[in-house]
Amino acid sequence: MGIGARALRQRVRTAESEDWDFSEGRIFGSMCTQPAPAAVAAARRFVTSNLGNPGLAPGTARLEEEVVAVLLDLFHGPAFGAGGWVLSGGTEANITALWMARNASRKREVVLPESAHFSFVKAIDLLGLEPRWVPLDDQGRASLEDARKAIGPRTAAVVAIAGSTELGAVDPIPALAELARAHGVPLHVDAAFGGFVLPWAGPAAASVPFDLAVPGVTSLAVDPHKMGMAPVPAGVLLVRHREMARSIAVASPYLSSPQTTGLLGTRASSAVAATYAALMGLGHRGYASNVRRVLDLTAQLLAGGRALGLRPAVEPTMNIVAFLHRNPVAVQTWMLERGWDVSSVSAPSSLRFVVMPHATRGTVAALLRDLGSALRRFPP
Template structure:
């Protein structure tokens, strides 16, 4: 279900344990110069998207207007919306623009700006469980690990749907599992590991017939699929499909907003009431969301990204990353690699029997790539910070890595 833990992650957790053993709260203020030096040092240790060497992350260098907007709204807290009516209005406009983009109905729909895909997925299942009072979730094996958290927190039982050879959820398994115990059905538009898009119209029909909520996780694909050009209309995946009741989409992935920014769209605005609690001492009588205090600078940042780019800007950005993805695929194939599935978006997995060895080798040379376990492969997310030059350099390094760890083994997506 998830990308294998990276060598970098293992190194980082060891380092942070060492550091925390030495540090205590200073007795006296350290002063602005010492603070500046310390923060500068920490910042230098972090990976920098602008260098274009990160191919294992779904985040990128945000749009400059979004960064600026985020700084302007550092104190906004939509957990207490009466104190920031201007930010609340921006949230309504963000939700409205995205409902329009994702074919929401003209009346009665709603949504929330959240911290990301994890919060959106947990919230969607929370609403579905409370509304149906049932205990099972039917979801594909490709679902992001945030659903494991949701299942655990909400004490829901998974009914796993197998994948076909292209990494898409098998419709017949939904037919098998969806029934009177089902609290929610989940489908994915742009899976984390392969970028696959589930057959959402067919899944929607099953959910609609059974009258159960269908949540679509488009955290990654949401800002890609509507802007694809040249290959005919993109597959229907959003609120255009009648059975879809909620949709998660992440501005902080392909939406060019800074972290954290996720959005949960709801076909029926009142779905939120199933998770509402009284919040008597705040400016609104009820709160319906996982968080209390909300870092609402993400609302302004998302608004800025959406309006600064517009449909044209997103289309241009997607065309650019898809062109780089094509170069990566051609370059990889010239090195003897084979894609696990034909890429539909800016994400490529090449079969490899020992991807962690290649990943570690690349990491030691300053390249962030990731690995997946099923099928065993090397995974590259070609985000907007990539350039033709960095893709060429990546391929050169990959060539060296593959002379030590040559590819082999076909593997299979279907589990």
């Protein structure tokens, strides 16, 4: 350990140059993107600040309150009593939501769709929960009928997804929330990806409520570091009732606050500042134009894929397309050798593309050209 300043700089730059760069537009397998410049600039100003010790970070604490207020407004939280926190991402938000539900109910079962992100598998393991997996319908959404069979007196929480990781599917959230409410059980919505897409995705998306406007939805995860245009790491958890956090509060005697309610000790103030800058810098207009752009590019990719003989696994509702393919990993590997990052889904066996704001008409066209060559080798 220990090298000269020049050598150190060089090594860091070399490592940086080995990492993929969103700005080249060749990443179609990630849910992150090139963040808004104002968000990056804001994050840089807060790299030494720790919101985990809020007495030393009153400015960050105030920004966090503003972020939470703006997002409660966007996601239709109630006027009084709601709350939220800026966290490190969807994983932390999902674990925290289930942690609160388990402690408040002292029950162990979680009803969740088979499409749930693997962060829930971690939460289940860490919290000693028992999953009751709900199968999906042919559009990748949780089957309501099966959710009805899974819920019962031992249920601690129901989980619904607004924008599933693999297919971008949105569960029947109003019906699931009604079911959860009828059993007196909290419903957590994972909108880590969809939260910054659905509000601007047009009338079809707007007609299916997914957020705190739905009675029975008690918490919602949404990630600024995905479609929210903030740099990593930045997640948000919103709760209908601020007191829900009481069940996970622990004493924090050596810090400036007597109690702490989150999973982490040290918290990146940079996530708060970046999220604030992204939200306020882009505003509704910025997000709407971003979403319109990626949905147009998704339509271009869908049409191009169909022209190559591919069929989508489900009709896309947001900027994720999964094309059915019997050997997606072979195509993925072939594309990787040509400098493209694409991903695959195991069930249904598909090639998956996430069309993020760093994509352009040009990069989608170039991707389709190489995809055409790949498909001659590996037909769907």
